[in-house]
Amino acid sequence: MASGSISGVKSIGLRAGSIGLLLLLWWAGSRLMDDPEILPGPVAISLTIGADLAHMGPDGNSAFLHIGLTLTRIIVAFAASMLAGTGIGLAMGLSAALESALLIVIPLMLTMPTILMVFLAVMWFGFSEAGGLIAVMAVVTPYVAVNIFEGTKAMDKSLAEMGVVFKARRSLLIRKVYLPQLMPYIFSAFRYAFGMTWKIVALAETFGLKYGIGYMFFFWFGQFNMTQTLAWIVIFVVMMLVLEHGVFARLEGRAFAWRTSPAS
């Protein structure tokens, strides 16, 4: 997949190298700047992260409370948008009427700037969990639906015909013929939806919520504490990278083994 013709070891080396380079640039920049109030170096940030994780933070809440809440919000909003989007996309693939109706509405939703959606959701639903969830769903669901819908259109009808000729029941067709053809579309929707979800959750937390990593950005930003603001950004980014590459990339590699597997 992502590695293409580059071998596994080489690709790990490349990734480690590019992260190393980024850290080096950051370190050099902070040395040149020589002002920890504006750009603290990687070492200072690491130490701050360590201290934040070990001690209670502002309002007497631990860092893990914020991290846990943010993760929960991301997972709930992501699952809800994926389910809703997949359902709508499949329904559009099955019903021509629904297809023509939604193909007018969905582009409208997709052109809405994300930040406006967050503001609207907060104005309508207040500073609540529901506001954040609805903001994510409003942005992510249409995208997922369009992707899945395209997957239904791209299906190879001759394979379904083969299944019907051999008298496969609907459930068998769905499991072995339809779903596998949708997988690439589901995964691409999955990745994009996840990326969108965590950005919107962070935004909603920053503007409207009292707990979570986004709230911590906002809190430390209010104190003009650059070290802490950056520390929380790093916590967030590392968490998302681990999820994205550690979980999704692995799942994807498994699901598409048939494309690259060598002859036995």
Place this chain on the structure above:
Amino acid sequence: MSHVAMERVAKPGAVSFPAVTVTNLTKKFPAPGAESSFTVLDAISLSADEGEFVSIVGPSGCGKSTLLNIIAGIESYESGSVTVAPCASKADSEPRIGYVFQSPRLLNWLTVQANIQFVLEAQNIPRPKWQELVSKYLDMVGLQGQERNYPLNLSGGMQQRVAIARALAIEPDILLMDEPFSHLDAITARKMRFDLMDILAKAGSTILFVTHDLAEAVFLSDRIYMMNTKPARIFKEVPVDISRPRRPEDSKILDLEKTLVRDFFSVLEAKN
């Protein structure tokens, strides 16, 4: 349309049962923007006995594939009848129909073995029998050891062999083949025709084989129906009384092919 009664070489010791009987089958497609409809198949009658290899030869677009699809039960028709009889030993069960398409139509995300298990599951064949059926028919098509491989790692010819094994694995009452070698290169196709003869001798299946290639039909068949287009009718039924094993260069085969080519052109010219 009347049919000349056929004299066929009876297989020694076997009583033949019709595995498929098609009587006066007519199929129409509504013509776009017209009151009348376009006749795809016009009063087609044919039959294939148990264990017989029957070909239907005709030009492209004469409705041969439509005919197979009707027999397979995935397309409707206006009048006439189609009967697929389960073979005598299991007369009270639903007839089983195997189908080999022009392209392999394999599920590329499943292993070779899982592709075959897919149709076994579709046909409600009990799971404990799967392993035996899979290896028996993969051996028969010469793909032993490829069970866990994926179709995309196989050549086009090997993929079509998997498709043949898949169709045979359900031990069909009738095996429908729709120009199964037309997508292969000439050398692979030739090898596949030879091997198909061996495979079918072992499997003992009844075949209805559609092709536009007269040489192929003569080489493979016990009997040939020749079809014309506009209207799509069967205009000739030809027995192929040439002993097996056959060679494509055998003079009897070449002579019969020449005769049939002449017949085809005289019918085509008579129309123009």
